[in-house]
Amino acid sequence: MASLLVLALHGAAAQQLSFEGLEFRAGMLWIGNGFTEDGDGNPVQGSDVSPLRFSPGVSALFRLPGVWRFTPGLDFYYQEYLKPKDRPYDKVVPTQIETGSGEGDIAGTFGVLLSLPVGPEFHPAEDWRLAFALSPTLALRFPVIAIEGSETEGLFEYFYSGGRFITPELRARLGYRVSPQLEVGALLRGLYPIANLYAELDDGVEWWDELMVGLTLSIAYRFGAETAE
Numbered sequence: 001m002a003s004l005l006v007l008a009l010h011g012a013a014a015q016q017l018s019f020e021g022l023e024f025r026a027g028m029l030w031i032g033n034g035f036t037e038d039g040d041g042n043p044v045q046g047s048d049v050s051p052l053r054f055s056p057g058v059s060a061l062f063r064l065p066g067v068w069r070f071t072p073g074l075d076f077y078y079q080e081y082l083k084p085k086d087r088p089y090d091k092v093v094p095t096q097i098e099t100g101s102g103e104g105d106i107a108g109t110f111g112v113l114l115s116l117p118v119g120p121e122f123h124p125a126e127d128w129r130l131a132f133a134l135s136p137t138l139a140l141r142f143p144v145i146a147i148e149g150s151e152t153e154g155l156f157e158y159f160y161s162g163g164r165f166i167t168p169e170l171r172a173r174l175g176y177r178v179s180p181q182l183e184v185g186a187l188l189r190g191l192y193p194i195a196n197l198y199a200e201l202d203d204g205v206e207w208w209d210e211l212m213v214g215l216t217l218s219i220a221y222r223f224g225a226e227t228a229e
Contacts, residue, residue, distance in 0.1 A: 017070070018063040020222050025187060025202040025214025029055035029077050033064040033094050034206025040112040042203075046082045046103035053077040055062065055214060057113070061222065071129060075113040075214070080105050082144060083154045089203040092158045101148035107155050109144030113191070113212075114138045115169060129183070135193055137169040138211070167191040167212065175220065180224040189213070 031049045037043055059073030082095035085104040095106060109217070119133030143155040159165060168191070175185030191212040 001129055001171040001191035004057075006060035011041050020063050020219060021181075021186075022172070023059040023061060023071070023218050023220040024056075024071070025058070025075075025184070025216040025218035026056040027054050027187070027214060029075075029212060031077075031079065031094060031217075032069050032206075032208045032211040032213075034209030035091055035093055035204065037204055038089065044084065044087075044091075044093060046084060046095045046106075048077075048095050048098040048160060049175045051079055051094050053079055055113075055216065057216065058132040059115075059194040061220065064118075067122065069120065069121045069132065069133070070116075075115070075216075077113075079109055079111060080106055080147070081109050081141075081155055083158065090158070091203065091205065101150050105148055105150035105152065105154055106147040107152045108147060109141050109155070111142045112140040112142070112167060113167075114140060117169070117171060119171075129154075129177065129185070131173045133171050133173075135169040135171065137167050139165050139167045139191065139193070141165070162195045164193055164195045164210070166195070167193045167210075173218075175218075182220050183222065185218045187214070187216045188214075188220060191226065201216070 017129030030052050035044055035108050036047045038122040055075050055077040057073055059071045062070040064070055068217050080093050080095050082099060083092045083104060083105045114133045117133035117135035121131040141159040143152040146152050169189055171189040173185055173187045175183045190210045193210045196207060
């Protein structure tokens with residue numbers, strides 16, 4: 001995936017990288033929580049069901065040579081996370097503010113998805129656009145709102161240790177051009193943390209823990225009229 005990005009950008013530098021416009025989007029982001037029970041089948045106190053969060057975002061639209069496109073972007077979400085105390089496992093789980101700090105340190109956490117998608121784009125019919133992309137996306141989480149005097153250092157350390165913030169992404173987008181410059185679209189994306197590939201799952205953590213799936217609707221504004229390929 002990284003090699004694809006490097007090769008595409010290298011080719012663009014050798015030829016051309018054309019800025020086309022901006023895309024604004026908003027939708028829902030599902031965040032898998034695969035740790036509601038430990039390895040012995042006991043409930044993990046304070047661990048909530050997999051949350052579904054509102055997530056707005058923006059991307060810049062770049063044209064690469066041929067059918068290739070580069071659409072770097074940022075998406076945002078908010079979620080409370082808990083680091084359970086006095087437990088034999090090192091884990092942070094999504095929770096609710098009502099859980100209270102009696103179960104451990106809780107912080108309101110702002111999430112930023114930094115994506116660098118590169119992939120092909122096709123025009124299956126007049127005014128329609130179909131695109132696929134891979135991205136070495138980074139899931140950056142900032143536990144900035146301490147709840148009930150909680151300490152946030154443990155959460156911050158967990159989020160940025162063991163490569164947990166590296167979440168490769170696969171996405172597909174369908175767009176419809178309503179005018180020479182304006183386009184509406186829908187984006188489906190899936191992100192998987194590479195840390196799950198080598199993490200210890202003996203405590204009962206499911207393989208899909210912290211998997212993210214997003215579905216958003218978007219409006220893209222492209223500067224200047226465009227001729228479909």
